[in-house]
Amino acid sequence: MIAIVDYGMGNLRSVQKAFETVGHQAAVTRDPRAIADASHVVLPGVGAFADCMANLQRYSLVEPIRQAIASGKPFLGICLGLQLLFTESEEFGLHKGLGLLSGRVKKFPFGNGHAPAANGRLKVPHMGWNGVTVQRTAPPLRGIASGEQFYFVHSYYVEPRDMSVAATMTDYGPPFVSSVWRDNIFACQFHPEKSQAAGLRIVRNFGEWRA
Numbered sequence: 001m002i003a004i005v006d007y008g009m010g011n012l013r014s015v016q017k018a019f020e021t022v023g024h025q026a027a028v029t030r031d032p033r034a035i036a037d038a039s040h041v042v043l044p045g046v047g048a049f050a051d052c053m054a055n056l057q058r059y060s061l062v063e064p065i066r067q068a069i070a071s072g073k074p075f076l077g078i079c080l081g082l083q084l085l086f087t088e089s090e091e092f093g094l095h096k097g098l099g100l101l102s103g104r105v106k107k108f109p110f111g112n113g114h115a116p117a118a119n120g121r122l123k124v125p126h127m128g129w130n131g132v133t134v135q136r137t138a139p140p141l142r143g144i145a146s147g148e149q150f151y152f153v154h155s156y157y158v159e160p161r162d163m164s165v166a167a168t169m170t171d172y173g174p175p176f177v178s179s180v181w182r183d184n185i186f187a188c189q190f191h192p193e194k195s196q197a198a199g200l201r202i203v204r205n206f207g208e209w210r211a
Contacts, residue, residue, distance in 0.1 A: 002026040002207060003038035005065065007055040010044040011193070015078065018193035022200055024207035032064040040207065041068040043187075045080025049089040049105060049156070052080055053097065062098065069100060069185060074209040076140070077187030082180065083158055085187055091156055101180065103160035108172065122173050125155040132168035132190070138181035140206040141167060148198045150178075150190035157189060184211035 004015055004026055012028045019026035026042070027034065035041055043065065045052055056062050069075050077085055086097045089105035097105070108124050129149045134141060157176040160166065167186065170178035179188035186206065192199035 001034075001038050002040040002042060003035045003068075004028045004042045004044065005035065005061060006030040007052065007059055007061055009047040009052055009055060010080070011046055011191075012044060015042060015044045015193045018200060018203045019207060022204040022207065024204070030059050030061060032060065035061075035064040035068055036071075038068070038073070040074045040076070040209070041065070042076045042078065042206075043081035043084065044078040044193075045082075045084060046153075047080060049080065049083060049091040049097070050093070050095040052084060053095060056084070056098075065098065066100070072184050072211055074139075074206060074211045075185045075187075076206050077185070078193070079154060079189060079191055082187035082189050083156060085180075085185070086158055086160070089156065100185070101158075101160060101165060101182065102162060103158055105156050106159050107156050108176075109174075125153060126172050127153045130170050130172065130190075132170050132178050133175075134168055136167050136181060138167045138179070138186045139209040139211075140186045140202045141179075141181075142205050143201055144198060149195070150188075150192065150199060151194040152178075152190045154189055 083105045133146045165180045166177045167179040167181040169175045192202040
């Protein structure tokens with residue numbers, strides 16, 4: 001069973017449906033025992049960083065997430081679920097994250113002129129399809145080539161202290177880290193559940209991953 005962590009925010013049903021589409025059983029839950037018993041754990045996320053951290057604490061989910069990762073079971077973070085893994089975020093002030101990966105969540109620089117737009121500025125949020133450049137082939141990236149397109153919706157990006165965790169990079173003006181991989185953790189800024197065939201390949205690969 002794949003546990004999709006329910007902390008009251010995020011596109012939980014679409015993530016669950018993606019796993020079901022590729023034949024993996026997944027349940028949306030905030031039950032610490034169900035998370036502990038799961039073979040894989042997924043932390044999706046849509047919304048503001050501070051609100052999501054507050055909800056994780058409100059529902060007593062921080063420790064179950066930490067224990068799941070410490071146990072070595074495969075862990076997938078999606079969008080804000082990637083950002084929450086890091087030390088802190090600059091979104092609407094400075095807020096502490098889970099601190100499982102060292103680094104900061106930062107806002108895209110506005111108006112750097114690297115992306116085409118009517119006013120010559122980058123559009124924030126970064127929304128729509130964009131390619132990835134594979135740096136390291138994490139197990140969920142098996143069969144994913146550089147240039148593959150995924151769907152993004154975000155205004156903030158992660159800046160790891162140790163860039164060796166970067167699994168893919170994506171260009172939006174300057175390149176940014178669009179997924180990370182360390183041990184049993186894989187997390188991506190893009191939404192595999194919204195990324196058609198390439199995204200479903202990642203979902204399938206993750207469900208088959210034995211870390």
